[in-house]
Amino acid sequence: MHFSLPLLACSALVQSPIPPPQVRPSAGGEQHQGPLVPDEPPALVVLVICDQLIPDQLDRLAPWLDGGLARFWNQGRSYRKANLSYSLTETGPGHASASTGCLPSRHGIVGNSFYDRNQGKAIYCMTDASVRALTSTGPAESGSGSSPHYITAHTLAETLLTADSASRVFSVSMKDRSAICMAGPAPAWAVWWDKTKGGFMSSTHYGGALPPFVLEWNTSWRERASDWEWTPSFKDDPTPLGTAVDDRPGESPYGAHGIRFPYRLPKLDPEVLAAADLEAAAAHLKSLASEVYGYPLGDQFTLQVAASALDALELGQDKHPDLLAVSLSSCDAIGHSFGPYSWEVTDSLLRTDDALGEFLDLLDERVGRGRWVGVLTADHGVLELPESLQARGVGAKRIDRVETGVYTGAITRALEAAHGVKFKLKFNGRGFSMDPLEVTASGLDAAMLRRTMADACLDAHWVAAAYTLEELMGEEEPSSESEVPWLELYRASSYTGRCLDVVLRPDPWVLMSSGRGTSHGSPYEYDRHIPLAFLGPAFPAGFSSAPADSKDILPTLLPLLGLAPLGPIDGRDLLAAPVLPVPLDR
Template identity: 40%
Template sequence: MLLPTLLVLPFLASSRCSTPAEDDVRLIVLVSIDQMTPEQLERLGPRFSGGFARFLGGERHRLAFHDHADSSTGPGHATLGTGLWPSHSGIVGNLWADRAQGDAGIYCVADPSVAPLGPLGPGAVGPAGRSPALLLGDGLADHLKRASPGSRSVGIAGKDRAAILATGHAADWALWWDASGGQGFVSSTYYGDALPDWVASFDEAWWNRLPDAGWETLEASRDPRLGASADVRAGEAPRTFPHALPLAVPREPGASNELGKQQRAQLSRWVYGSPWIDLFSIELAERALDALDLGRDESVDYLFLGLSGCDIVGHSYGPRSLEVTDLLLRDDAALGELFDAIDARVGAEHWIAALSSDHGVLPLPESLDSRGYDAVRLAPNEMQLGSSRLGELLESTYGTNFVTGVTESGILLDREAMEREGIGLEELATFAREGSADWMPRLRTLFTQNDLAPREGSAPTGGLARLAAHSFLDTRSPDLVVVLEPWTLVGFPYGTSHGTPWPYDRHVPLLFLGPGSTPGEDWRPCATVDLVPSLLERAGCPIPDGLDGSPLH
């Protein structure tokens, strides 16, 4: 792995973590539950007895929000791992447009200069290489490596963008699930030329860990006191328990236990939409403890664990579904076992942990509508349809369709054509706002570069504009940033999603465990950019200049 220049400069004594002592923190653990909401912790708390129960008994910040508009997995995990807004980390979305390259679909961790890496070697898995090359800021792994060159960091998650962006440039390994190819946990040649033995051994016949019965609910999950919804309800994916395996795994004595590529891929996709995506991630994290000797010397090490199942399952069934409830109860038990293992190997006084999420989620629109909310499920392709209608309106008015494309967060325009014809960005934005009823239902507002880009003596100080500015980078953001009315869902024929600046998508858990934490609830507002400086301070490490957050006390 080629480390960025900033990581190979001489280390300064003043940048090191505190002098080692018997009670020093030696390991930082960050757990991100993708799409977890504070409501879920509150509602299911009485039944938690493992890892989540530990967090609930620790330091709990009840009013923690992401302080940016694009509440997606890439930006959220980059913020959790860097302490920077997307406007400074560069991760303004899961996908964005790059006008200089003429590419409207750049994936946030794509890197064509490296190869995918699976148990069969480089290039034998996945469509393309992955790395933190597009991350503009430093992550926790970078800060710890700078403070102590012997520091070790690893990120493990169901999703590549979570494992990569929450660690940084200097991670020893980032590992994620091969959801389409069936090879188990994979990585890229950015991190090494071959998977470590402890990963390759896990990947060997991983399907043997799956239960024959597939996914059946725990008895505890059906406890009516937990407030989970019925297994069948309006707006959910049309699938119910039990969720059977797509094929039978051969287990007879003497029978071949090898599966073909297509069979592995089928089972791998099933894992990706079940609790086993999290249970496998936690199992691999425990292997990493021993293989990398995390937390067992004077350096401060870092383990990032991204549990992606809540999001993958939640997209199909909603945050109060029986499926998500069952998954979180399983995560709680497995995390409890992992934390017990860390206590035994590292010592309870030598590690700290934080729990948060990359974003929240909109409850099922049908559920909200039944409770009197003005909630609407728009057509899955409504943004594309809207941009096409806007283009037609522009052509009928100006003689030219200036719309060139649409991204997750807005609309791309032909700036050169606009300049040739003397049409300013603000004029076009005003036209789009005033005629919104003719092209985009439930449009709340539009922002342009002039509204959001930082200018001397002028920057948005509050409201939607401030949040949108924290998600805006001119070279990667659309010309017209679109904000729809709250309680509006676009892109999913069933289930739900996130990605908006509204509180239900930005309100996330933020809890701490271990030395430096103060048990109890804190109701003062705070932001997820405060997580990194808080962890560094509690680990006795220097807090670098330029972060967008501050330590929580």
């Protein structure tokens, strides 16, 4: 049996309780905000995106947070009801929406990967065969690199650089899609972690050699990462703050370390690294480089490179406004394995809070309080571990590959029974695609086939709704009144030429997973509810319950910089009266 819940009713069910807003005085009554000079454009904009962060974490851990996260959330202008307004809540769309002011239906990054209807296959959102990887040793000799060429809207960075070519933009993350979506095209710079050789890398889209300060940073990370032991930084029991008990069913082991502290990064052996066997040396280095991403050290490294950029590029030092964009990815990797209420994520957030606090202090020192504007948000939330939800009586479930295999077989048979043709369907966890050549050869109407599939899709016990390409592209009206708000979210995640034939809306708390860890990517409140907070003289400190979204960041910041968007956008200026959205020209 399937059912459809109206959006609001469902949100209320899924939403975790948020404590009522209260203004907490900072330690010693100290005010971090600079003097109120709203008429002066900021010398530097700092965009901080935490990969996988739900606002509840900032509220429940508040007694232990006194660094950068706390400064944004409790001393800035913080929007307590911020929600993403599209269905496919993943890293690429989250970062692109925050930097372009647009929905995925306009900026084109509908998912970390998407189905390309022209090529008839899935494409990673940053793949670009016309560019090469760029590391400390220079451009790679072969292979494709990463670039923003699939982004079809203008980023904040692009807007800044178009208005003033003397502005500088630097973007850094452990993930290429995060760094690139925040930067947009060159002459901005984007760097990300090299999971093979370690250190930060880029692509030839951004230049022929890495910036000197990145090259220099890359020479020193190995010593700091090798044999690094991760033990909790907190001494007291975190469970009174809402952290779950440690070592829960459903946690995904970190290799040989299992699911219990301490975790330890591999120890580099200088002899193996220097040995004549180059392949063995490369594998040895990769064993460390590939794991850094899943440790809190990844975020510390990201902030170190951001701090190096601040000095090397003299950001915020002249009248040409600059942008420094930082995406903290480690929380996502740790959260996928252990869940948002784990000891591991708790510790990771406390460490991020400390490191971000030091970074904001550095901005005050180098740029000056009140001369920079900061934004904190997340690219998406996350589902609690299904096993923990089940223990609380919530009907969470994992749907594994065996089950989706059986499901794909059932849809294939339904098509054959109705139209007499056996199509080879592909299921990617979100929905189905048909082989375009097979459809053409069948001589059958593709829209009719999609309708048959969508109807058959509803027979699964974990599927709430299924939308055809025609419904997603706005060519067909939703099947029922209750589907209107849901379809609106799914249309916001649909882009012409990058859409499956049929897209599923699974029930709430359904995880497409093989049995361990957790994820995000759904249209439900636990994945769409995000923190959003601003720091700077133009932003009156305090909590706001006004509707807000990360797509509002660009239109809120541009007026402070005296700039207008380079094209149509979907967000609104949170400091101004609401405006009507610009219709999408499909």
